[in-house]
Amino acid sequence: MIPPVFDYHAPTTLAEAVALLSQHRDDGKVLSGGQSLLPLLKLRLGQADHLVDIGRIPGLEYIREEGGVLKIGGRTHESALEESELIRTRYPILLDTAKVIADPLVRNRATVGGNLAHGDPGNDHPATMIALGAEVVAYGPNGERVIPIDQFFLGFFSTALEPDEILTEIRVPVPPPRSGGAYVKLERKVGDYATAAAAAQVTLAANGALERVGLALTNVGPAPVHAVAAERHLTGKQPDGAALAEAARLAAQAAAPSADRRGSVEYKREMARVMAVRALGRAVERARG
Numbered sequence: 397m398i399p400p401v402f403d404y405h406a407p408t409t410l411a412e413a414v415a416l417l418s419q420h421r422d423d424g425k426v427l428s429g430g431q432s433l434l435p436l437l438k439l440r441l442g443q444a445d446h447l448v449d450i451g452r453i454p455g456l457e458y459i460r461e462e463g464g465v466l467k468i469g470g471r472t473h474e475s476a477l478e479e480s481e482l483i484r485t486r487y488p489i490l491l492d493t494a495k496v497i498a499d500p501l502v503r504n505r506a507t508v509g510g511n512l513a514h515g516d517p518g519n520d521h522p523a524t525m526i527a528l529g530a531e532v533v534a535y536g537p538n539g540e541r542v543i544p545i546d547q548f549f550l551g552f553f554s555t556a557l558e559p560d561e562i563l564t565e566i567r568v569p570v571p572p573p574r575s576g577g578a579y580v581k582l583e584r585k586v587g588d589y590a591t592a593a594a595a596a597q598v599t600l601a602a603n604g605a606l607e608r609v610g611l612a613l614t615n616v617g618p619a620p621v622h623a624v625a626a627e628r629h630l631t632g633k634q635p636d637g638a639a640l641a642e643a644a645r646l647a648a649q650a651a652a653p654s655a656d657r658r659g660s661v662e663y664k665r666e667m668a669r670v671m672a673v674r675a676l677g678r679a680v681e682r683a684r685g
């Protein structure tokens with residue numbers, strides 16, 4: 397339970413933090429809430445000679461709508477999502493997601509940016525951000541770049557972030573009227589990582605048909621699974637039971653789970669289907685108001 401020795405850096409500006417990360421490109425790491433990184437170091441599953449703590453850099457914790465976009469600062473805590481009136485009233489899918497991450501102690505320290513940057517297929521925000529069609533802002537030596545969420549998760553614990561880039565913001569397009577979203581997770585006990593989970597975000601046309609569908613799955617593959625075939629199947633259709641059931645079947649087909657103590661491949665795939673149909677159903681209910 398004791399991590400390997402490391403040098404601790406506590407910069408107070410983004411530029412300073414990026415300079416430190418560039419200097420220690422091969423053996424440095426960003427430290428944010430520490431809720432994934434510190435356990436990894438303590439269990440000796442990871443190593444970093446230099447930890448660059450971004451917790452003293454001002455201006456990275458916020459939740460606001462601006463110019464048709466919901467902006468979430470990279471160091472915004474999970475607990476801040478839970479407490480936000482804006483999130484509670486306009487983004488229930490984000491509230492669903494934050495509430496099922498670990499426990500309140502972890503959520504007081506864990507950050508949304510860290511949840512994405514870690515690239516853990518068991519983390520809950522990646523699927524939700526895919527369903528929402530989010531973008532991620534990375535700040536590095538050459539300034540800022542914007543990464544569409546579909547290009548962000550490259551594989552098992554692997555993201556598009558360079559070692560000397562800091563995730564500073566998550567951008568979510570403000571959903572149009574008649575939109576709704578939901579995140580549904582099966583866990584062995586409260587606070588556990590998902591056995592399987594699904595995030596769904598939909599927008600309905602005036603005639604009640606599905607105009608836009610975002611659907612993604614958690615922990616049933618080496619990276620979050622974007623259920624593109626399921627989305628295509630639903631778009632333009634009325635969201636009746638048969639259409640949602642077929643979409644959930646297509647989503648489960650896209651999953652690539654591996655067997656572990658949370659269950660067999662078959663069980664996880666079936667649970668992914670069940671989570672998908674429930675998330676879609678709840679998203680449609682919410683979109684109907």
Ligand SMILES: Cc1cc2nc3c(=O)[nH]c(=O)nc-3n(C[C@H](O)[C@H](O)[C@H](O)COP(=O)(O)OP(=O)(O)OC[C@H]3O[C@@H](n4cnc5c(N)ncnc54)[C@H](O)[C@@H]3O)c2cc1C
Binds near residue numbers: 426518520
């Ligand atoms: C007991 C326990 C249970 C948990 N259960 C869940 C769960 O159910 N669901 C879930 O989703 N998560 C769970 N987690 C994991 C944890 O909550 C998330 O991974 C957390 O959000 C990570 O954020 P952090 O700020 O703590 O990141 P850190 O631990 O500080 O960092 C994690 C990784 O991301 C990098 N990083 C962090 N922030 C940035 C940034 N802004 N820019 C660039 N790189 C960055 C770090 O270098 C590191 O590699 C659990 C953790 C614990 C301890």
